[in-house]
Amino acid sequence: MPDSKSPKLLIVEDEPALQLLLKAGLVKAGYEVATAGNGRLGVEQFAEQSPALILMDVSMPEMDGFEACRQIRELERHTNTPILMLTGSDDYDSIQAAFESGATDFITKPINLPLLQQRIRYALRDSAREQELLRIQNLQTSASRIAGLAFWQYEADEDRFVWSDDAASMLGWEEEMPASLLQALVMAHEDDRQRITLAFQEALTAGVRFDLEVRVGSCDQYRLLKIIGERELEAKRISGALQDVTRQRRLEGQAEYLAHHDGITGLPNRRLFLHSLEEQLQQELEQMAVGVMVVELNRFQQLIDICGLDGVEQLLRLITGQLRAIQDDATFCAYLGSGCFAFHRLLDRSDLSRIEISSEQWLKSLDRPWILDGREIFINFSAGIVISTLHCNDPHMMLSAATQTAHQVRVKGAISAQLAACGEDVMTGRLSLEADLRRAIENSEFNLVYQPQLHLASNTIRGVEALVRWNRPDHGPVSPVQFIPIMEEMGLIHELGRWILIEACRQQLDWDQAGMPLRMGINLSPAQFMQADLYDQVEQALKTTGVKPEMIKLEITESLAMHDPASSIKLLERFKALGVKLAIDDFGIGFSSLEYLLRFPLDTLKIDRAFVTDITKGRNDRAIVRALTSLCHEMELTTIAEGVEDQRQCDYLDAIGVNEIQGYLISRPLPPEELFMFAQGFRDK
Incomplete structure (x- = not known):
C-alpha cells in the first residue's frame, strides 16, 4: 500500500479517457493525484505542486513528454523526482530517448494498472542513487524484452527446421529463417560452426541440453544469438528457442563499463583503480616500487557553490582532458569523486628522492586558468604520494594514506605535493596519537x-x-x-x-x-x-x-x-x-x-x-x-x-x-x- 502520507502524483496525459482512468485507479490506491493535459502544463504543474512522482505521456500537443521531462530536470537541478514515461512504442530508440531526457523508468501502453502501481511504489521507495542504477537495469531489461524469442524444432531425419510463425518478426530479421542445419551453419560465423555442430550431435545422441551464444553475419556487423535446445522424447527431434541478444549484450557491456568508470569524466572509478593497483602490486619487480598519488582540488565544495554543479562537471571534464594529455601508457589514472584524482605506476627505487618535486612538475600543466562560461578560474591542487614497501603493499591502505596526506597538505602554490607515510605501524601510530591528543x-x-x-x-x-x-x-x-x-x-x-x-x-x-x-x-x-x-x-x-x-x-x-x-x-x-x-x-x-x-x-x-x-x-x-x-x-x-x-x-x-x-x-x-x-x-x- 502507498505511504500513509499520501504522496502526490502528477499525471501528464493528453487523452482524457486514459487520464481519468489512471487518476481513478491511483486515487483508489491512496494517492493524491494532480493532472495536466500536455507537456507545457505538466512543467507548470510540477513547479507549483512539487509532486513525489510524475507519470508522463510521450506523444502530446504543444510539448511532448521528452521535452517536458528535460525541462523538469532543469527546474529541479539538485533533486531527482521519479518520472515514469507512458509510451505506446517499445522500440529501443524510444526507450533510450526517454532515459536520455531524464526519465527514471517507462511503461508501455496499454497500461496495466497493477503493474503501474507496483512500479510507482518501487520508484517512490528509491533514493536518487538507486533510481539511477535502476535506470540502467531497466534499460537492460527493456532491451531483452524487446528482443523477443523465436521457437523452433529441428527434424534430424529430414535436416529441416520448423519455425514459429512470428520468428522472423520477433527477431527483427529481414532475411529468411534457415530451413536446414547446413543453412544455419552457413549463416553462422565460421569460428562458431563447430560448436553448433557438436551441440546438435550431443543433443541427438546423448540427450544433452545445450545453451549457446553464437555469431551470425560478418565480423564487423554480426548479431549475437542465444540458442537453447533440448532433445524431445523422440530421439530425432530437438526443440528450442532462439533469441537475438545483440543489444542486450551491448547494454550489459555498457553497464559493466559504468560500474567501473565515472559517469562525468569517463575515467576509471575507485573500484577499478584498486583492482588495477592490486594487480600491479602483485607484479612488482625487485628494483621497482609502486607509487600512488592522489590529487585533490582544494575547496571543492566552494567550487560547487560558485560554479554550480554543471560548471564543476564541465571543469572536471576539462581537467580530465588535461590529465589525459600528460598521461603516458605506464600511468593509470582514475577519478575517485569529490574532486579527487588518483594515479599509480611503477617507479625505479633508485630514483625516489625527488618524488615530490617531480610530481609537482608532472602536474604543472594544471597551473593555468580554466575558462567556465567566459570567466577565468584558478585552482589550487594538493597531492599526497605513497610508495609501496614490504610493509605497505595493501592497495586500500596505500590509497587511504595518499588521500589523507592530500587532505592535509599545506598549499604552497598551484600544485603542492607531499610524500605520505604508510603501513600498519602508521595506522597504529595514528591511534596512539589520537589517544595522546585526548590526554593533552x-x-x-x-x-x-x-x-x-x-x-x-x-x-x-x-x-x-x-x-x-x-x-x-x-x-x-x-x-x-x-x-x-x-x-x-x-x-x-x-x-x-x-x-x-x-x-x-x-x-x-x-x-x-x-x-x-x-x-x-x-x-x-x-x-x-x-x-x-x-x-x-x-x-x-x-x-x-x-x-x-x-x-x-x-x-x-x-x-x-x-x-x-x-x-x-x-x-x-x-x-x-x-x-x-x-x-x-x-x-x-x-x-x-x-x-x-x-x-x-x-x-x-x-x-x-x-x-x-x-x-x-x-x-x-x-x-x-x-x-x-x-x-x-x-x-x-x-x-x-x-x-x-x-x-x-x-x-x-x-x-x-x-x-x-x-x-x-x-x-x-x-x-x-x-x-x-x-x-x-x-x-x-
Whole structure:
C-alpha cells in the first residue's frame, strides 16, 4: 500500500479517457493525484505542486513528454523526482530517448494498472542513487524484452527446421529463417560452426541440453544469438528457442563499463583503480616500487557553490582532458569523486628522492586558468604520494594514506605535493596519537608561542600572532600541521580553540599591564568559525580576562570567509561591533571576489607567504603584491606580509608601502617572556 502520507502524483496525459482512468485507479490506491493535459502544463504543474512522482505521456500537443521531462530536470537541478514515461512504442530508440531526457523508468501502453502501481511504489521507495542504477537495469531489461524469442524444432531425419510463425518478426530479421542445419551453419560465423555442430550431435545422441551464444553475419556487423535446445522424447527431434541478444549484450557491456568508470569524466572509478593497483602490486619487480598519488582540488565544495554543479562537471571534464594529455601508457589514472584524482605506476627505487618535486612538475600543466562560461578560474591542487614497501603493499591502505596526506597538505602554490607515510605501524601510530591528543586536552599540555610583527615605518613591534604548540610526552614537539587536522576530525578542536582564545587574551593583558601593549592576532580554525556559539565564546573571553577588545585581532583565512560570504559578513560585523579587529589571512591563494572583499568589515589583510617567497625574482608575484597593497591603501586597511626571510624581501615590501611584516627575518615564534624582551629591545633602540 502507498505511504500513509499520501504522496502526490502528477499525471501528464493528453487523452482524457486514459487520464481519468489512471487518476481513478491511483486515487483508489491512496494517492493524491494532480493532472495536466500536455507537456507545457505538466512543467507548470510540477513547479507549483512539487509532486513525489510524475507519470508522463510521450506523444502530446504543444510539448511532448521528452521535452517536458528535460525541462523538469532543469527546474529541479539538485533533486531527482521519479518520472515514469507512458509510451505506446517499445522500440529501443524510444526507450533510450526517454532515459536520455531524464526519465527514471517507462511503461508501455496499454497500461496495466497493477503493474503501474507496483512500479510507482518501487520508484517512490528509491533514493536518487538507486533510481539511477535502476535506470540502467531497466534499460537492460527493456532491451531483452524487446528482443523477443523465436521457437523452433529441428527434424534430424529430414535436416529441416520448423519455425514459429512470428520468428522472423520477433527477431527483427529481414532475411529468411534457415530451413536446414547446413543453412544455419552457413549463416553462422565460421569460428562458431563447430560448436553448433557438436551441440546438435550431443543433443541427438546423448540427450544433452545445450545453451549457446553464437555469431551470425560478418565480423564487423554480426548479431549475437542465444540458442537453447533440448532433445524431445523422440530421439530425432530437438526443440528450442532462439533469441537475438545483440543489444542486450551491448547494454550489459555498457553497464559493466559504468560500474567501473565515472559517469562525468569517463575515467576509471575507485573500484577499478584498486583492482588495477592490486594487480600491479602483485607484479612488482625487485628494483621497482609502486607509487600512488592522489590529487585533490582544494575547496571543492566552494567550487560547487560558485560554479554550480554543471560548471564543476564541465571543469572536471576539462581537467580530465588535461590529465589525459600528460598521461603516458605506464600511468593509470582514475577519478575517485569529490574532486579527487588518483594515479599509480611503477617507479625505479633508485630514483625516489625527488618524488615530490617531480610530481609537482608532472602536474604543472594544471597551473593555468580554466575558462567556465567566459570567466577565468584558478585552482589550487594538493597531492599526497605513497610508495609501496614490504610493509605497505595493501592497495586500500596505500590509497587511504595518499588521500589523507592530500587532505592535509599545506598549499604552497598551484600544485603542492607531499610524500605520505604508510603501513600498519602508521595506522597504529595514528591511534596512539589520537589517544595522546585526548590526554593533552585533559592535562593542558598545549602552549602558545608568539611571532612578532614589525611595523616598518617606526621599526617597532606592534603586534604578534599567537601560534599553538604541543610537546608530546615521550615523543617531543609535534607540528600543528600534523595534529590540528586530526583534532578537527576528532572534534577536539573546539575545546582547544576556546583555550587559545582565553590564553591569548590573558597574555595580551599581562603585556599591556607591563607596559608593552601588543596587538594579539588569534587564528580561527574552519571548525571554530562554523560554531554557532563562536561570538559568545569571544565575548566571554574578553569579559573574563578584561582585555581591551581593540587589542585583539581575529584572523580568518580567505577561503573560510568565502565559503559562505553572506553569513561571514554578518558574523564579522558582530565582531566589529564588539570592538575587536579583523584580518583576512593567507590572502590571494583562493577564489576571493573583490565585491565581497569590499563588503567585509576588515582592518587588516595578510599577504600569503606564497607571494612573498619569490617577490624579488618573480614579476607576477611583485605585480600581485603591489596591486594588493594599493587596494588596501585605498580601503584604509593595514597590510601584513607573511614569510619574510631576507632583507631584500623586506626592502621591497617597505618600498611599495606594506605596513608590517612577519617572518624569520624578524624572529621565529617566541615564548611569552622572550617575546617581551625582544619587543622591548626594538622599543629601546
